[in-house]
Amino acid sequence: MTEMFVSSYSTCSIKCRTVVCFFAGVLTYRNNFEDAASEVARRYPNAKILMIFPYGKAIGISGSSLVRLLARQLTQVGYDLVREQSQRVMEAGQIIHEHAAGAKQLILIGHSAGGVIAYKAGLYLEEKFNYRGIHVFAVGCPRFYLKDIPYNDRFTYITGQNPDRITRIGSWRKPGSRVYRGRPGREIQLDFNPDHQGWRFHASYFLKSAWTDSNEAFHTNSVDLISKIHELHPKK
Template identity: 85%
Template sequence: MTETFVSSYSTCSNNCRTVVFFFAGVLTYRNNFEDAASEIALRYPNAKIVVIFPYGMANGIAGSSLIHLLARQLTQVGYDLVREQSRRVVNAGQIIREHAADTDQLILIGHSAGGVVAYKAGLHLEEKYDFRGIHVFAVGCPKFYLKDIPYNERFTYITGQNPDRITRIGSWRKPGSRVYRGSPGREIQLDFNPHHQGWRFHASYFLKSVWMDSNEAFHTNSVDLVSKIHELYPGN
């Protein structure tokens, strides 16, 4: 079940210049994007920030129920990876239309499988409702077949310096296909907190995870990530 809420870091509620949507992947909790949302608010004035959980939240779920939730979510992710559209994509598109019908700048930021839904929801809005200028950022996302279309020019794929097993899943191009031969407009590798390994690394892209590099300069995952997004798309 798709769940959503407007972040408390929003600086606008109606007729907003910028609307930013975060899309969650599997086993994600309500506060996962709040550190990044606070950075969005600093860089994009007059912005509404909305968080979408296409596969539902993991809050309040534990034990065997958490295992059942993960199994259901993984099945849904597998469907979304290979289909052009799903109920989750359509639901996300409807939520975007409700919050961003008249905005000047629309930014979709997806984490893990949420990146798949973000990309496809944006494409759905462009094709069916004539939305224009949507910018999509997928972070730590599995790869999926892409058509070679102009929309991809506004699709940025971001990974980290450590091997992330999720980003090894899938491919952009379908072997032998004359249709699915596309790729993201940009593929970027950023440095994130190297002390996180494995699943912790995958889960930490949007968190306020502070670390020091070899030059003794301090970094924060959420700050560095949102800074890069703003650098690539500062808006109007």
């Protein structure tokens, strides 16, 4: 069942000008987005920040229970990848609708499989509740079939400079289909901490994870990521 909480970094609780929603993928812990949320709060005044876990949180689980959780979550992800709408998409859409009433700016940010839910929940909100101007950012997300629709112009796909096996899964276009021929409006590659490799790289996009580049410039993953999102979609 979809879980949600409001981040303590929120700078607004009701009648918020901006609502920013983070969507988690599989095996994600409650604090995974907090570093990024602190950056959102710095750049977007009067903002409510929601943390949405469509596949549940991985808290206090280990051993065989963790394996069973992963198996269940992966089955759910497979379902969401190939269907336009699922119970998780509708639940996420309803949650956002309850918290974003009157907002001037709605930004959905998904990590891994959470990017799939973010995209489809935004589309659900536009079609069911007539929301306009939703912006979606999917980070380290598998690819999934996209219709060629105007909504995609507000969909940004972000990957890192290192190979991430999750981003190699799937495709945007369905071979032979006249319907699924869409692409994201933007596909962007950012530099993230190169010390992380493999699954650690995939898990680190939203973490503080400080590093210094070849020009001795200081970076942190969460700051660079949210800076890019804010650059593409500044506060209103």
